[in-house]
Amino acid sequence: MTQASRHLPFRRALFDLLSSMRFAISLLTILAIASIIGTVLKQNEPYVNYRVEFGEFWFSIFQPLGLFDVYHASWFLVILTFLVVSTSLCIWRHWPGVVRDFKGYREKASLNSLRLISHHAEQAKRLETSAVESYLQREGYRYKIRHEGDTTLLAAKKGSWQKLGYLFAHLAIVVICIGGLMDGNLPLKLLETFGLKAPEVRDIPQSQIPAISRLESNNLSFRGNVTLSEGSSASVVFLNAGNGYFVQELPFALKLKKFHIEHYSTGMPKLFASDIDVLDLQSGKVIQSGTVKVNHPLIVDGVAIYQASFGDGGSGLEFMQWDLASGKTSPLNTRSQTNQALTLAGRKYQLEVGDLRPFNIEDLGKPAEGSTSAVAVDKLQERLASAQAVTSSKNLRNLGPMVQFKLRDDTGQAVEYQNYMTPFFENGASYFVTGIRREVSAPFSFVRIPLDSDNQIASFIRLRQTLLDSSLHAEIARRTAAKAQAGGGVSAQSQAQFAEVTQTVLSQFAQGGLPAIDRFLAEKVPDDKRQAVAQTYLKVLQGAVIDAMDVATGRAGLPQLPMNEANYRFLMDSLVATSQLFDYGSPIILQLNGFNEVKASGFQLTRSPGKNVVYLGSLLLILGVFCMFYIRENRLWVHLSEQGTLLAMSSNRKTPDLDREFARHQQQLLGQKPTEQESDA
């Protein structure tokens, strides 16, 4: 443009650029877009997860760009720094003008300049200065009087805070960013850059972690986590850092006395609370005791202690170990979250015990309705009725304590189990429930083992052994056939043949349960007859299992099971369970008999000296935004001279309110009827 602008010194040009509105707006936009990245890409995950998700190629590009921790990446901090610089310069630039506006009354305005203001009115009669003064006071205006010759100018204003709003709001951004910086991990990043500190990537005991990965307790700000089981204590927390972690020393030791968890009747958690002691590092004396709850942190020595998570802290577990092959039992005592070597049936196994969950409320679905009318109107009415009520009946049940564990064989293959301690009741019968899955992502498939009158699985185990013992099949088949003949189901001639069929069915079943019988049928029986034969086989099997039970109780020297509906159901359930157990993948069943619960509580400990700075900034921001939008700065001039009186009014924003207010002043001060003075806009 002009010569002057071309020869602008570089520093001046830079100042102009950085403090310009265009630059500020660009920064706001860039910041918004950069922020999106971190919300789309999950942040601070272990690097392995990213490698799996994106592949090695993209990982090698994303990682140096800091995309896995965008908000602490150097380029992001640079944007924030520019925002602070730009805002600061903007304040610097406008500061003098704002102060001038805030202080000044513009009492030097000339008559002509006042006439150029769109809201002005004149009259020939000169008003008394005192009358104007008292009017301005009444209206809440502050004013200044300037006499020049025989003219008098009263320059008044109201709502000057509007101008301060600008300062507040922009200062707030700077203050908030400074507060954020105080709490950020910039110092740690710098130490890392210069190689003075480095995160630990190995999984080793805390005491062995070298000093280079340890942070002193006088660290200004930190945010770390630690998990404690009941009764244990810690004097460090762990800080996540990219691929590894730092150990932050605490100025005190934290001890978890007890963790409480409460549930609503729906099974939703209602309360997480930890009773803690804060101990002196040297003497071990209790400095402070308290309860930390979600939303109710405890602040000790500038360090806030938060309830962050909870879990099992290594509970004592008493298992009964049922050997499926021999039916023998032996106790097994262990702790949750530990591993243990086992030798089962001559093979080495690793038992990896997971978490104990003492409380498992499940919604077992709506109770089955007697009639299921498919008529649309009924459905609609049902929906409407349900929409009308704020509650609905749910079939909630506490399934009791449950433990998860894995059994890993010597080839490294693991099968995961989920066993419930208390019997599961359904329609008067009770079951031991064990879930099994071979892949972590798969849902558990459950085996329900019927319990006998002593609420034990002993009867089932005996029956299963008998059913699978091929040496007993002939005896079972004989009894079944004899019973069938006695009942008139088969003739005496075909009794032998019936026994033979029964034995075949039993031996097939013993090889692989119901699927084995299916396979056998598919091989031997033509398609068109298969359905009928399958029905017959099933009936034969159902009959044989009664005799198998008799054989089993006989061998164990126990009284015969009387045949009633409940016991018949027991047998049928046993048949299904036996069939399912072929796929169990474990030579034993671990039945939880008792436990001694030890809970664990996860704490987050933070020291954030910048918090109150940020809050101050936030307050300034709200105040500033409020002042800018909701305080109107009105200026009023009353010019008194021999020619008469001139009233002029201006505001920071031309709104209908200004029109109305000017009209009011015009009427009350000059006694004029307001003219239809629309603003020029």
Next chain:
Amino acid sequence: MNALTPARNWADYGYAALIVLAGCLTWQLYHGYLDYYEQGILLGSAAGLIWLGWFWKPMRWYFPLTALLALAAIGLYQGELARGQSAFWLKYILSSQSAVMWMCVLFFLAMFVYWLGLFKRSATALRVATGLTWAAAVMAMTSKLVRWYESYLIGADIGHIPVSNLYEVFILFCLITALMYLYYEAKFQARSMGAFVLPIICAAVAFIIWYTFDRQAHEIQPLIPALQSWWMKIHVPANFVGYGAFAIAAMLGIAWLLASPKAIQPATRKGLLLGSLAVFALTLLAHLNAASLASDPNNLTGVGFAAKFGYSIAGLLLVAANRGRLQHVFPKPDMLEEVSYQAIAVGFLFFTIATVLGAMWAADAWGGYWSWDPKETWALIVWLNYATWLHIRLVKGWRGEVLAWWSVVGLFITTFAFIGVNMFLSGLHSYGGL
């Protein structure tokens, strides 16, 4: 008399006395159950209600009427939730769910009557529409109050203010948006604006209906520990004043685009129309295709969300093709621009307050005032967006077309921050999931 406090009449003082009386009664009955913060909130609410009634006259009958209806419902319940299904007035009108259904019906009716008034240029129809919107707002507020009471009937430990999940805040959104709109309608004497604002409310209403019938989301759930805080009582409503205001600004942005004169080449118009049709058809195709393929109903909601985005783009192209068509309805489009600005100004203030309150709550609940959680980050993005909008208008002095389109884009960003984050991004703030 000072100009800042215009003359008060007996009605003002009567209303204030009523609120003070109600406040004192509440204090006397319940102060034992309230902690210091909640006692502060009670005090603040009383002051706020008085201020609102003095600031905008219709509030002087609105609040007492809704309170009266809620009290009637409470009386009818006689302490038994089951009476909601048997007592006539509760079953058909006053139980919270019945009130919500009435609200839904009334909002839809209001929208159609606004449209009727707009196209038939009937002032009577527009007046009726305003009345219907008021009625809907009354039912919405009543439903909130009654639902609050009902939650305590389910169990003393379950009771909480009904702003705790997506279903409840959608009703709050309808309520706040409607009241703010009614304020601007009265202030600017422009009832035709309703034809544009009501559709966004009705979109929320449609969601409420789907959410009720398809997901049974209306059932009252107890609060998880993270939400058991007095912060919720102020953080959530403040946020929804922001959301509601931004929604109004965007819809009036569309109204401005349709109302301000602009000559469009016939070829351009044709192109835009075709484009709109193409986007609509493609989205519909993709939507139906994805819907038939998706086996998991949870994926389906995401698909529906994305499809709605497509339909909205088609709608906006339609708006672009019809620029200036509604000149005769709004002879002074600048007024729409002004309302839009005022809405964004008030929305920005409340959104700022809500975000600060949210940060303070986060400091109590999550251990840090800012964790760059997706919800927080998107709140920042929304904030930055409107900060930029305001800078451009106030400092650069821009007006009109760009800002109108921008306010519409702003609504997309706000909607994503409001619902999209809960659906597509995981994080700490996962209470409002679908």
